[in-house]
Amino acid sequence: MRIELVKRKEHSQAMALLSPLIAVALTALAAAIIFLISGHNPLEALYKFFIEPLTQQWSLEATIDKATPLILIGCGLAVCYLSNNWNIGAEGQFVVGAIFGSVLPVLFPSFENVATLPLMLLFGAIGGALWALIPALLKTRFNTNEILTSLMLVYVAGLLLDYLVRGPWRDPGGYNFPESRIFSDAATLPEVFGGTMSLSAPITIVVAVVLAVVLAKTLKGFEIRVMGESPRAGSFAGFSAKGLTIFSFALAGALAGLAGTMEVSGALNQLLPSISPGYGFTAIIVAFLGRLNPIGIIIAGFVLALSYIGGEGVQSAMGVSNEIASVIQGLLLFFVLACDTLILYRIRITGQRASTGEASHV
């Protein structure tokens, strides 16, 4: 008996919708096995991990707060991956965006008016875009591999932030703690819906929906998809691969930078040596789980945000290591990629006799 992959004539639409669901189910199964091995009741742990965060208002809001940066970054990454540009440095673009967005509240704390917040968000987007343009320009100008350069810049961005909050941007009245001054009210994203959620959630949803329309209905969206699937065909249509590399990196960087600024302005209220629990990397999983489609990414962002909250939940309630969250995230990406095979291929199980019979025809 052997297992063969048989190429489908066209993409299976059903599988495209089904494969993320199968992947989530397989991940839950694998997680149950890990819980069991580490000596915990798997059903209780799964409930605490995936379900309990949805049952209370505070944890639901916390999940949305975590989902927001993931969705925003994931949307930008989807545009990159659709057009075959492998930007894996969103974590660095998030950090540099946060630094740029913090220039006003940290260096000009007395600049407090209605323009403060919009300017901060604008600066954040510009900062993230500039950081993302480095690997993009190196790719278009020198043909340098963007995977490695964008990733290296993550480490550089982290060290830059570390330098700033320990050095020139340290709070003068902060007893030498490595943190910037606390942002004033004018530099803080307002809360919405009477809860603890900041304005970042509605902004993110608007961005995702606009991007979904752009991708599905406009020429730019068509260009992105064509250049990803067949760069040769795209170049005959007059699309520029280099132009698209720069566009997609700049967009992804801007969205990551915006997310970074909203994180420091809405959630942290100051700059710290570390401002992200790996949002930029988790967003890669979000982009793939969401089928590189902004609406799918909204759902996927929510699922991955659950893993952060659920991870904290099982840690405090059952003493499971908090690292279980990143294990589950990694497993999820694995299963998503494995299940995606089903979209392009059919799996055929053939008996040994049948396959030797075929061979004799050849």
Add this chain to the structure above:
Amino acid sequence: MFEAVLLTVITAATPLLIAAVGELVVERSGVLNLGVEGMMIMGAVIGFAVANQTGSGTLGVFAAVGAGMAMSALFAVLVLFLVANQVATGLALTILGIGFSGMIGEAFIGVPGLDLPQLYIPVLSEIPFIGPVFFQQDALVYISFALVALVAYGLFRTRVGLVLRAVGDNHGSAHALGYSVVKIRFMAILFGGACAGLAGAYLSLAYTPQWVENMTAGRGWIALALVVFSSWLPLRVVVGAYLFGAVSVLNLHAQALEFDIPSQLLSSLPYLATIVVLVLISANRRLTLVNTPACLGKPFVPDR
């Protein structure tokens, strides 16, 4: 002083060298495994854990090699049998490795580790200067050089190496000639995993004999860049690894000399140097095009 600097360069370069040589073989077979970082950190934590539990550094090293291979097998199944996207699968391997290692390593944080013993090569180790630097190292340093020699010879002087390069350059033709592309690539990926695991063991058993979360700190990615730097030639990996080893210990020695440079700037030098080197190499199109395996990163599904 110079002797001491050289010693730290060797310890910084060895893990890079081992991981990069392994990845070079993988890429020569036409597969791009971006999961070096994940396999390396699993090697580091498993190597440390086993050495700690059994009291044997040797067992730790073997366990680390096994861990790297197990991780790479996972990758191989996805990209070879399920034809998954190699870039994304490699990333998944890294994310998974960092998560798993953190979970396993939680029990070992702050636990004193086991340092691999130095092996003194008789006679040679007594040569002044050269002796202490090159012939009083732990076994893995010697193994790293043996690996380079083995890979350089194997790839370019043996039949197996010729077939492996053929698979990497034109998998269609290799398949038509009757070679099993999938089997050969599987072997190459396992070799790369073993090397990455070994490199991880070096970090947690020799470089800093302890377990620190995320202790690979991007070295797996730098190893990937070294393969590009070497334009897929094993001997050039040695040059690259030692160059990067030197850059990464600058931080250590600059602090001792009390230069007035922010430590973060010095820490970021290896990453910045990687970018500069990648730009210089890739701007030279002739150098890269001649040696780049033509099928690197391309999926292969055999026609039946």
